[in-house]
Amino acid sequence: MPAPDPPAPIRDSARLADLPARFGAADSIATDTEFNRSSSYRPQLCLVQLAADGELALLDMLAELDPAPLVSLLTTSPALKLFHAASQDLEVLLLALDILPNRIFDTQIAAGLLGYPAQVGYAALVADLLGVELDKGATRTDWSRRPLSARQLAYAAADVVHLHELYGRLRERLAALGREDWALEDSERLLDPARYRVVPEQAWERLAAIPYLPVAVQRRARALAAWRERRAQRIDRPRQWVLSDKLLLLIAQANPRDPQALARIPDLPPAIARRQGQQIIAALAAAERTPAEDIVQRQRPAPPDEAMLKQLAAMVRARAAELDIAPELLATRRELAALLRGETEQRVTSGWRREVIGRQLLDLL
16 A cells, blocks of 8 residues: 655644544554654654554654643553554653653564564565565654655655554464564563663663772762763763763773863863863762772673583574574573573563573573
């Protein structure tokens, strides 16, 4: 079915107010977002696309819109919200509107459970299952530009108008294999806000090296990571623009006592020492007041038993081959190595994976 000509974007709250009435009775609502993020901490939500029961709406989120009807529709409507590769869309909705949908189905996840590559793209899936070739020429475009071009609007509309038929085809195949619940379970995993929202005091967890540093250095690195996150949030710039991971660790190691000592750290841009030097020194000083018992220095984990790791990986590959899915959808090498270290609370040991392969892996340990 060819995509219809997209409607004009909704740019005023009066037109948006009837959104729940137009879409609220649908069993499923195809949903997508367009956003910009290259130079900001938070993604700039530019457009939201919705389609259901022959209705299509493009919401211009840069206009002066009251988002309440959209929020209500996505968070309280019983309809299943359909996405493809939902993670980025969900992050944008959470950071821009402070919401996550109540029920979702991710067609990329579903396709992976049917033997497609784990990261299969929307256009490839539409072409294979529906025989429709999509124009992806607007993939890398400036969605903040106004007015949006006809090509941009057609691209945005195409991202939702095929989702219902795609969902129907995928659901039919999943049901035949008894895997529909698998897709719903894995889709629901994406609705954890902790996946997308960083608390400054926990920002250090994104730097894998920190737990293995000496306790005194850890204190300083954690404090710098929290300072960097708060500043990035406040000025709305990427955290790496505020201070790179490499420089953060160098400063924590060097422990400068004043901006002049900070400026002498190799490769530190002079502007950072000049403009943020006092804040960085204050963060380092505050770190000294963190109780040492609150920080544990971890030892680098010993390399896993390679023979056992290969045995577990072989079991996963064999089971994946039986299911005709990619092995990483069952368990990654990192997860298997964690199992060997005694970390049994893994994705592979919970939910549907536990019965499919998880119990066998645990029995082998």
